[in-house]
Amino acid sequence: MVEIETLVAFEQHLTAGKSLANVILQGLDLTGQTRVLLGTDLTGTVFLGCQLETQTLQAVIAHGAMVFPPFSGLPYSPYRGGLYSPEELYAGFDPARPESYADTPDARIYAHWNSRGAANPPSLLETLAQRLHDHAVTDAMEEVLAQHSQGRPRRVVAIMGGHSMLRGQPDYRAVAELARELARLGFFLVSGGGPGAMEATHVGAWFAGRTEAELSAALEVLAKAPSYKDREWLSRAFEVRATWPLRDADRVVSESLGIPTWHYGHEPPNPFATHIAKYFANSVREDGLLTIAQGGVIYSPGSAGTIQEIFQDACQNHYNTVGVVSPMIFLGQDFWTRTRPVYPLLEHLARGQDYARYLLLTDSRERIVQALVDFDREQEARERVR
Numbered sequence: 277m278v279e280i281e282t283l284v285a286f287e288q289h290l291t292a293g294k295s296l297a298n299v300i301l302q303g304l305d306l307t308g309q310t311r312v313l314l315g316t317d318l319t320g321t322v323f324l325g326c327q328l329e330t331q332t333l334q335a336v337i338a339h340g341a342m343v344f345p346p347f348s349g350l351p352y353s354p355y356r357g358g359l360y361s362p363e364e365l366y367a368g369f370d371p372a373r374p375e376s377y378a379d380t381p382d383a384r385i386y387a388h389w390n391s392r393g394a395a396n397p398p399s400l401l402e403t404l405a406q407r408l409h410d411h412a413v414t415d416a417m418e419e420v421l422a423q424h425s426q427g428r429p430r431r432v433v434a435i436m437g438g439h440s441m442l443r444g445q446p447d448y449r450a451v452a453e454l455a456r457e458l459a460r461l462g463f464f465l466v467s468g469g470g471p472g473a474m475e476a477t478h479v480g481a482w483f484a485g486r487t488e489a490e491l492s493a494a495l496e497v498l499a500k501a502p503s504y505k506d507r508e509w510l511s512r513a514f515e516v517r518a519t520w521p522l523r524d525a526d527r528v529v530s531e532s533l534g535i536p537t538w539h540y541g542h543e544p545p546n547p548f549a550t551h552i553a554k555y556f557a558n559s560v561r562e563d564g565l566l567t568i569a570q571g572g573v574i575y576s577p578g579s580a581g582t583i584q585e586i587f588q589d590a591c592q593n594h595y596n597t598v599g600v601v602s603p604m605i606f607l608g609q610d611f612w613t614r615t616r617p618v619y620p621l622l623e624h625l626a627r628g629q630d631y632a633r634y635l636l637l638t639d640s641r642e643r644i645v646q647a648l649v650d651f652d653r654e655q656e657a658r659e660r661v662r
Contacts, residue, residue: 295317313336325344352388362545365380377544433458434466435473436467436474436585438473439471441576442502443502448495449495452480452495458645458648468534468561471509474546482548486526535553573605583616605635
């Protein structure tokens with residue numbers, strides 16, 4: 277079905293002489309459009325959260341349309357037509373006053389979520405609104421991922437790792453430099469959209485078009501507030517964004533996708549991700565993140581959350597539930613064999629399975645990049661055969 281999410285697209289659709297039959301209209305203010313609406317075929321038309329005049333509502337239903345009415349009293353739109361951006365979620369934030377974060381849409385939505393029972397809202401309407409919101413975010417994310425790069429769908433690679441990884445640590449720089457190199461090679465970087473290793477992923481992509489010296493200078497600024505718990509953590513990020521803004525020439529290569537959740541709303545979303553798919557349901561967010569990363573997943577040092585993602589990813593590969601068996605790469609030999617000895621178990625689990633040949637444990641950035649490039653070429657060759 278055709279989806280129309282802006283009034284401009286609505287007008288262009290009608291100007292082209294097309295009817296609205298089997299069209300989804302999402303989040304549009306259609307007051308004053310009664311004559312236009314009733315003058316076209318509305319069989320199978322779906323109105324998601326659209327503003328309609330009172331007399332129009334019954335008429336469009338009588339003409340064969342389905343109407344999902346808007347919700348009132350919510351700080352978010354359940355029927356949003358696109359992903360979030362840092363500018364939208366952080367609207368009103370003043371880096372000179374870090375406490376102003378409390379006035380941003382992101383913080384207001386989190387406060388609302390907490391006040392309505394957090395992950396267990398007692399209201400059916402609240403639950404329904406959240407599920408509709410998350411469905412709309414997934415739909416918008418799929419549209420972003422469907423965009424093409426060099427004639428092919430975006431080659432999505434995820435970098436996972438702990439939120440407690442501090443700015444200024446060698447691990448943080450290693451992740452940023454790896455992400456920067458992958459972005460330069462045309463890979464589309466995604467992460468869980470939070471602080472730590474996740475932030476380093478998007479910092480790397482943000483600086484894909486800039487020099488090593490510029491990246492180093494930015495990392496020094498960020499290191500002034502190492503933890504997301506520091507008062508100026510967000511302010512230092514906005515200082516870097518302002519000092520080294522995305523240039524038009526770098527925008528395509530520097531695009532990245534953060535996928536955070538209000539379930540962990542105490543961690544602000546990553547301000548370096550150019551696209552943000554923020555969810556209420558953490559389970560949907562985690563499974564979806566691993567599902568879209570069909571170019572491979574890199575696991576930098578992390579704790580329980582990262583380990584959970586490792587075995588979710590292993591399950592997808594073990595049973596090939598998404599149609600692609602993709603690389604699982606572990607950055608940090610000592611960490612993944614001694615500190616968190618996950619790799620030996622995973623290696624044993626994978627014996628005799630297709631994904632065994634896509635496991636890699638290394639400290640080498642070059643080996644990681646080469647493994648992902650080789651896998652991408654393998655996939656491209658398979659596509660040509662099809």
